[in-house]
Amino acid sequence: MVRSAVPFVSAVALLAGIGTAHADIVIGLGTATTGPVAALGEQTVYGAKQAIEDINAKGGVLGQKLVLRVGDDACDPRQAVAVANQFVREKVAAVVGHLCSGATIPASEVYQEEGVVMITPTATNPLLTAKGYPNIFRVCGRDDQQGVVAGEYLLQNFKGKTIAVVDDKQAYGKGLADVVAQTLEKGGMKVAYRGSVTAGEKDFSSLVTSLKDKGVNAVYYGGYHPELGLMVRQAQEQGLKAQFIAGDGLNNSEFWSITGPAGEGTLYTDSPSAANDPKAKQLIESFKKAGLPEPGNFAFYAYSAVQVAAEGLKKAGAVDNKKLADALHSGSFDTVVGQIEFDKKGDVVKPAYVMYVWKDGKNVELATK
Known part of the structure; x- marks a missing residue:
């Protein structure tokens, strides 16, 4: 790193x-x-x-x-x-x-x-x-805009599936994860597992075991790429076949450096790329x-x-x-x-968020249906 x-x-x-x-x-x-x-x-x-x-x-x-x-x-x-x-x-x-x-x-x-x-x-x-x-x-x-996009994606694509929401206890990660969980609940989907990890943690074997025991199909993670990279890699090693989704803290090539091919298909929300x-x-x-x-x-x-x-x-x-x-x-x-x-509070007017997917070591915008 x-x-x-x-x-x-x-x-x-x-x-x-x-x-x-x-x-x-x-x-x-x-x-x-x-x-x-x-x-x-x-x-x-x-x-x-x-x-x-x-x-x-x-x-x-x-x-x-x-x-x-x-x-x-x-x-x-x-x-x-x-x-x-x-x-x-x-x-x-x-x-x-x-x-x-x-x-x-x-x-x-x-x-x-x-x-x-x-x-x-x-x-x-x-x-x-x-x-x-x-x-x-x-x-x-803001997270209350970004989190809604991720939550609605889960509602649309994982209806009837088992969802977990995990965060890193920090202002960004927990705030984002809370919005996702609230969006799911408002949409009629119960969060099967709601947990937290500690930023800087490296061993997620207990978490992965808990997710496997719950039969989780998708995991939303509120936090940054170092922890999620290790989480995704260890999930594959332990045989957890779940879709991982995160926020814009995943927009960094170090994520793939940590996961290697295990990161293939991981999703995250971010603003449209200016590239x-x-x-x-x-x-x-x-x-x-x-x-x-x-x-x-x-x-x-x-x-x-x-x-x-x-x-x-x-x-x-x-x-x-x-x-x-x-x-x-x-x-x-x-x-x-x-x-x-800017609006009266200093927030940007009309922000936009889209989904990205990690594919072959690159993050590309996910085509919408």
Whole structure:
């Protein structure tokens, strides 16, 4: 598994690639460059980096260049608060981040108190925007939207079958799994097994045994790829023939590295891929040059969050927190993932989710009936 150890101070030089020029307008990126989901964090860093390079190549913002400042929170709530406080002390113009819902929610409290604009590209838990803070935004959808798509898929394709719902006890995973379970119950399907694992756990033999004993036909997992990859592999080894389904935390090539052929057919929900959009070409080429796998939505949405911040600053006409927040609430922004507009709570208007399937080591959009 990839472990990208990127210290806070040296992140710009090592990853952002912007150089050591005068820091005209600083954009903070709160993400995980270490820890279990560092591979996802790496995608957000390269996505944000490319966006800043592209914007600077076209003249920057308000006559100044943008500079990326990366803070590693390892998807840990306490570390995320420390990163947020550091960004506040450094008076960043805006924050793109954080990556995980469990880290983003406590960090958002710091930004709210200090008035700093935060735009997360990936945190999907509804609680993030539930308080309606005027300076907190997200360019992705929410779990109560994504989870419904997965739940309805199960209702349509596994009617009369035995379903299990499992989560990793974290804000993102549990929140998503709860919505799936609620959707199933509303649709008249009883969840035969509802359980949890611990993030970082590696031995799922007891869980698999329980699922086999229940005669489970499909397993929905709320969590990230490291645990589900091991779960899928161990399920095959123990003879459990069940369909595994997850959320957008599975959009990473490391999943297949963990599972190998056992991952074939695993499903997950995510926003429609921006990979086929001509505007994504530079980002894809950047990943190739860096020797990285083709970027997924974590990279594209980080890119789009930087675009939104930059365009918001232009509309605001100054580096000013309140003016930027007002500009984001009143504007519509053309990004690599499409047109983005925010509602009163800072959620993106009309988010979309589709199903993907892992096939021959690649994640491809599942054809709808």
